Amino acid sequence: MKRVKYTIANWKMNGSKKSIKIIKSVANHIKNTSHKKSTVVICPPFPFLAEAIKETKKISFGGQNCHHLSDGAFTGSISASMLKSIGCKYVIIGHSERREYQKEQTEELNLKIKIAIKNNLKVIYCIGEKLSQIKIRNKILKNQLNSIPKQINLKKLIIAYEPVWAIGTGRTPTTNEINNIHQKIRILLSKKIGRTKSQGISILYGGSVNPANAASILNLNQVDGALVGGASLKSSDFSKIIDSYS
Ligand code: PGA
Numbered sequence: 651m652k653r654v655k656y657t658i659a660n661w662k663m664n665g666s667k668k669s670i671k672i673i674k675s676v677a678n679h680i681k682n683t684s685h686k687k688s689t690v691v692i693c694p695p696f697p698f699l700a701e702a703i704k705e706t707k708k709i710s711f712g713g714q715n716c717h718h719l720s721d722g723a724f725t726g727s728i729s730a731s732m733l734k735s736i737g738c739k740y741v742i743i744g745h746s747e748r749r750e751y752q753k754e755q756t757e758e759l760n761l762k763i764k765i766a767i768k769n770n771l772k773v774i775y776c777i778g779e780k781l782s783q784i785k786i787r788n789k790i791l792k793n794q795l796n797s798i799p800k801q802i803n804l805k806k807l808i809i810a811y812e813p814v815w816a817i818g819t820g821r822t823p824t825t826n827e828i829n830n831i832h833q834k835i836r837i838l839l840s841k842k843i844g845r846t847k848s849q850g851i852s853i854l855y856g857g858s859v860n861p862a863n864a865a866s867i868l869n870l871n872q873v874d875g876a877l878v879g880g881a882s883l884k885s886s887d888f889s890k891i892i893d894s895y896s
Contacts, residue, residue, distance in 0.1 A: 653852045655688035655868075656808060656875035657892050658774060659882030660714060660742060660856075663695060670701055675885035677706035679892065687895035688875050691740050691774075692882070696728055703737040712740025712774065715748060718761035730762075730769040741766045742877075744776045744797065746814045759797040767806045774808045774877065776856070777835070781815035787831070792838050804843060809853045810877040811835055816857025818880055825866050828855055832872035861890035868894050 661669070673692060680690060693712040694702055703711050717727040733741055743766060744759045754762075759775075766773045777794040779787040791811075798807065811831060816822050823831065832853050840848035855867055856877030868876055868891075881887040 653850060653874045655895060656774075656852055656854055657688045657690050657888075658712070658740070658742075658810075658854065658875065658877045659690075659692040659694075659888055660745070660877055660879050661692070661694045661883060662714070662747070662879060664883055665694060665698065667698065667701075669694065669698065669883075670705060672883065672885045672888075673702050673705050673709065676888055676892070677708040679885070679889040680708045683889070683893055685893040685895060688892065690892055693740065693742055693774075699733075699738060700736045710739045711737065712742060712771075713738055714742050714745070716741050716743070716762060716766055716771075718758050718765060720765065730766045730771055734769045734771055738771060740772045740774055742774045742776065742810075744794070746776060746778055746780075746812060746817060750814075756793070756797045760799050763797065763807075764799045764802065767802050770806075772806045772808060774810050774854070776810045776812050776877070778812040778814050778816075778857070784815075788834060788838075791831075791835060795835075795838055795842060798842070804847050804851060807851055809835060809839070809851060810856045811853060812856035812877060814857075818858065820858050822858050822863060822867070825870055828867060829870045829872045832870070836872070859891060861887050861894070864891040864894035865896070869896050 691710045693714050713733040716730040743762045748754045779790045783790045852874035854875040859876045859878045860881045
């Protein structure tokens with residue numbers, strides 16, 4: 651089964667109302683580029699989503715998080731159905747910054763994935779080890795994959811492998827390591843959901859992807875795209891990454 655390639659921007663808590671111009675410029679680039687090899691998704695902060703969605707159909711949009719319940723007295727939170735209702739197609743779940751600062755763990759993440767998929771959103775589920783966990787990486791990744799609920803529509807699931815120590819640091823594993831780790835993740839997935847189903851799931855790499863290293867990472871046979879933080883805040887850099895697939 652041919653897997654879909656994705657180039658996904660995670661703006662995190664960056665940008666302003668004026669950042670809509672980044673979206674305009676990336677949309678314009680996609681319109682004119684001959685290298686349209688991946689589905690492009692941008693996940694801006696919540697306040698900019700609705701306007702971004704209205705701006706272009708060339709790009710899909712996603713939230714950076716959603717609550718694990720459908721509604722209620724949860725000040726400051728956003729539900730999966732709210733994201734869906736304004737036209738979002740994707741949501742990032744389990745990003746290491748939320749695991750670290752919001753203490754999100756297995757059970758909550760399991761519910762988030764469930765409710766997002768129930769609301770017809772595609773989930774970009776992030777996993778990855780910290781620097782201190784490199785030696786037990788397999789165990790960490792296996793535990794994190796345990797948050798994936800049973801009996802979900804697997805067509806709605808995308809995995810992003812993001813070593814925490816590579817995020818925003820300018821450091822990445824070697825391309826060999828990335829390819830091997832992605833292969834291991836697919837083996838772990840296949841033990842969980844079966845070989846055939848695991849073959850259909852896109853596994854993206856994230857962590858210091860930039861225009862200079864994108865081609866060497868994105869064209870690895872086990873890598874199905876990228877989740878890009880810092881380099882997605884500059885339209886020219888993000889556009890170069892979009893063009894890096896051969
Ligand atoms: P980075 O972030 O590209 O700035 O390293 C990636 C991410 O956290 O998704």
